[in-house]
Amino acid sequence: MVSLSSIQKIGILGGTFDPPHIGHLKLASHFAKILQLDQLLLIPSGEPWQKGADITPAEIRFQLTEGAGIDLARAFLYLKIPTQIGVDRIEIERAGPSYSIDTAKSLRERFGPKASLTWLTGADSLIHLPSWNSWRDLFKYMNFAVASRPHCDLDTEMSPEIKEILKVRQVFDPAALINEPSGLIYVDESLSVDLSSTDLRNRLKTPAHDQIASEQIPTHTLEIITKLGLYQ
Numbered sequence: 010m011v012s013l014s015s016i017q018k019i020g021i022l023g024g025t026f027d028p029p030h031i032g033h034l035k036l037a038s039h040f041a042k043i044l045q046l047d048q049l050l051l052i053p054s055g056e057p058w059q060k061g062a063d064i065t066p067a068e069i070r071f072q073l074t075e076g077a078g079i080d081l082a083r084a085f086l087y088l089k090i091p092t093q094i095g096v097d098r099i100e101i102e103r104a105g106p107s108y109s110i111d112t113a114k115s116l117r118e119r120f121g122p123k124a125s126l127t128w129l130t131g132a133d134s135l136i137h138l139p140s141w142n143s144w145r146d147l148f149k150y151m152n153f154a155v156a157s158r159p160h161c162d163l164d165t166e167m168s169p170e171i172k173e174i175l176k177v178r179q180v181f182d183p184a185a186l187i188n189e190p191s192g193l194i195y196v197d198e199s200l201s202v203d204l205s206s207t208d209l210r211n212r213l214k215t216p217a218h219d220q221i222a223s224e225q226i227p228t229h230t231l232e233i234i235t236k237l238g239l240y241q
């Protein structure tokens with residue numbers, strides 16, 4: 010469906026996606042709806058430099074993310090969310106550590122100066138943002154939409170640097186992001202999905218792995234995990 014606004018609204022969900030889970034899809038659906046996104050890009054990291062060495066190869070994580078994209082498209086259809094979904098190879102094809110600043114610059118070139126670009130994250134990512142490469146420059150290229158996450162308390166875990174940046178950039182109405190190409194942060198407290206890739210990888214190693222269901226991992230992702238015998 011064509012958006013009524015002439016400004017293109019793009020949501021970017023970057024992740025290691027090792028594996029993608031329903032927390033990612035709920036985050037994506039929530040923001041696709043409230044930010045009225047025209048497009049949502051799922052971007053698996055090529056080299057997630059902060060995640061240690063024991064990571065599933067990028068091409069496999071890409072396949073798992075494509076599977077999640079199929080489930081997400083079905084959910085959008087059911088929920089009548091008109092956002093287009095793309096699974097993007099931009100970080101897989103770029104050599105070296107996956108820095109979001111490089112992705113942000115490329116996407117700004119791709120979509121032009123007027124598009125509203127919003128990086129979608131969980132609260133843990135906002136807390137760790139000061140450890141990202143050139144993190145302060147990210148706001149020149151994108152907005153941030155941050156979702157709450159269990160076991161992650163923004164009030165107590167935020168560093169003074171993040172508190173400072175929120176004072177300047179935080180908005181309390183998501184509509185502000187729809188009209189602004191970059192520079193704003195919206196924090197949404199309504200999501201509470203107690204799932205993480207780490208926990209699911211650990212559970213997939215145990216004999217109880219066959220109890221993992223489509224409420225935790227998207228059906229098409231789970232099919233690939235089973236077919237390739239991943240995480241055992």
Ligand SMILES: Nc1ncnc2c1ncn2[C@@H]1O[C@H](COP(=O)(O)OP(=O)(O)OP(=O)(O)O)[C@@H](O)[C@H]1O
Nearest residue numbers: 023024025026032130131134158202204205206207
């Ligand atoms: N349950 C969740 N609720 C809200 N946001 C989430 C949730 N799970 C992941 N995210 C967000 O999705 C993005 C990508 O997450 P990532 O692929 O690292 O998954 P993860 O579950 O955090 O993985 P891991 O357990 O390996 O750290 C991050 O911005 C993260 O904050």
Ligand SMILES: O=C(O)c1ccc[n+]([C@@H]2O[C@H](COP(=O)([O-])O)[C@@H](O)[C@H]2O)c1
Nearest residue numbers: 023024025054059107108109110141142
């Ligand atoms: O740019 C950075 O330095 C940077 C550091 C850590 C994470 N990120 C990005 O943040 C997103 C979520 O990261 P992660 O590690 O929680 O999967 C993913 O797109 C990463 O590439 C980016």
